[in-house]
Amino acid sequence: MINDTLKYLAGSAGPSGYGSKSTADQVTEDFASCFLPCSRNLTAIITGATSGIGEETARILAKRGVKIVMPARDLKKASEVKEKIQKESPEAEIILMEIDLSSFSSIKRFCTEFLALRLPLNILINNAGKFSNKLEFSEDKIEMTFATNYLGHFLLTELLMEKMVETAAEKGIQGRIVNVSSVVHGWVKREHFCFNQMLQPKKYNSTRAYAQSKLANILHAKEVSRQLMARKANVTANAVHPGIVKTGIIRDHKGCFTDSLFFVASKFLKSTSQGASTTCYAALSPQMEGVSGKYLTDCNETHCSGLADDESEAQKLWMQSCALIQRRLQR
Numbered sequence: 234m235i236n237d238t239l240k241y242l243a244g245s246a247g248p249s250g251y252g253s254k255s256t257a258d259q260v261t262e263d264f265a266s267c268f269l270p271c272s273r274n275l276t277a278i279i280t281g282a283t284s285g286i287g288e289e290t291a292r293i294l295a296k297r298g299v300k301i302v303m304p305a306r307d308l309k310k311a312s313e314v315k316e317k318i319q320k321e322s323p324e325a326e327i328i329l330m331e332i333d334l335s336s337f338s339s340i341k342r343f344c345t346e347f348l349a350l351r352l353p354l355n356i357l358i359n360n361a362g363k364f365s366n367k368l369e370f371s372e373d374k375i376e377m378t379f380a381t382n383y384l385g386h387f388l389l390t391e392l393l394m395e396k397m398v399e400t401a402a403e404k405g406i407q408g409r410i411v412n413v414s415s416v417v418h419g420w421v422k423r424e425h426f427c428f429n430q431m432l433q434p435k436k437y438n439s440t441r442a443y444a445q446s447k448l449a450n451i452l453h454a455k456e457v458s459r460q461l462m463a464r465k466a467n468v469t470a471n472a473v474h475p476g477i478v479k480t481g482i483i484r485d486h487k488g489c490f491t492d493s494l495f496f497v498a499s500k501f502l503k504s505t506s507q508g509a510s511t512t513c514y515a516a517l518s519p520q521m522e523g524v525s526g527k528y529l530t531d532c533n534e535t536h537c538s539g540l541a542d543d544e545s546e547a548q549k550l551w552m553q554s555c556a557l558i559q560r561r562l563q564r
């Protein structure tokens with residue numbers, strides 16, 4: 234543990250050759266020369282690319298020639314990000330589309346519109362995130378953090394899965410799904426991980442709700458990975474912890490307490506580009522070819538919590554999510 238902390242603070246490289254201080258630019262630059270011709274033919278959907286880690290992920294992938302589809306709930310903000318990226322990479326292809334990840338009907342609409350474009354889909358980065366301070370419900374009557382961070386991405390992945398499997402088979406290039414989770418998934422106790430309680434908690438605790446949604450992101454990646462392997466599809470699914478980055482994620486929690494927490498944790502904070510490195514590594518690195526069902530941090534595979542690694546828990550969550558979404562969409 235102390236050893237790991239010292240390695241983190243020093244930015245020592247792990248087996249991948251990268252560590253906590255590696256930036257998204259560095260981890261993609263190292264293989265860009267050999268991989269660039271290939272990445273020019275890739276299309277990626279990145280959720281939550283209007284700010285923070287997602288914006289940096291979009292900037293770097295676009296710089297490496299990947300066509301970016303940016304689903305956003307605020308199209309004005311998205312078009313400002315697009316302009317910024319194209320200023321740096323004038324040839325970047327960026328398509329803006331509307332989505333609200335807390336709404337099943339909006340996700341369905343986005344997928345129908347995206348599939349109608351008949352584009353290939355090589356990479357899906359489930360990055361958007363919400364850390365709701367108070368108990369709020371989505372239009373589907375689900376607690377907002379769980380609805381946005383987990384169930385929204387669950388439905389998005391389900392509706393795009395066939396397209397990803399098809400693209401991988403047609404192009405012979407492995408598809409990649411990356412779920413952006415968090416180290417805080419480890420704070421969740423088994424007795425608190427109850428599906429119905431997460432949908433409509435009786436006693437709301439914002440940190441617990443956020444941690445539960447991030448645990449669900451890992452279980453989801455692991456279950457999707459198992460299902461893809463079982464059908465021999467050439468698509469991988471992994472989860473990452475980006476590190477602690479001062480972004481908009483804490484916008485609902487602004488105040489003295491959060492400011493002091495960030496001050497105390499300042500030695501552990503990453504820059505946004507360091508925060509986007511593990512996602513970019515999982516999405517593009519040749520070292521990740523064939524690697525699936527894993528949890529990564531600082532661009533290296535690492536251990537997640539026992540609960541996150543529990544196969545039966547992942548299957549149960551997947552079935553409960555499917556059943557719930559079916560019921561809600563039939564209404």
Ligand SMILES: NC(=O)c1ccc[n+]([C@@H]2O[C@H](COP(=O)([O-])OP(=O)(O)OC[C@H]3O[C@@H](n4cnc5c(N)ncnc54)[C@H](OP(=O)(O)O)[C@@H]3O)[C@@H](O)[C@H]2O)c1
Nearest residue numbers: 281283284285286333334335361362415477478480481482
């Ligand atoms: N920052 C950290 O320290 C940290 C640590 C561990 C994990 N993470 C994870 O990293 C990911 C990115 O977070 P971040 O730190 O970059 O936060 P951020 O700057 O707040 O970005 C969050 C993004 O998600 C989008 N989003 C939120 N709700 C949405 C909805 N209903 N529909 C569509 N898009 C929505 C936001 O869009 P708007 O611009 O419209 O608000 C924004 O683009 C999250 O999954 C977060 O849990 C972050």
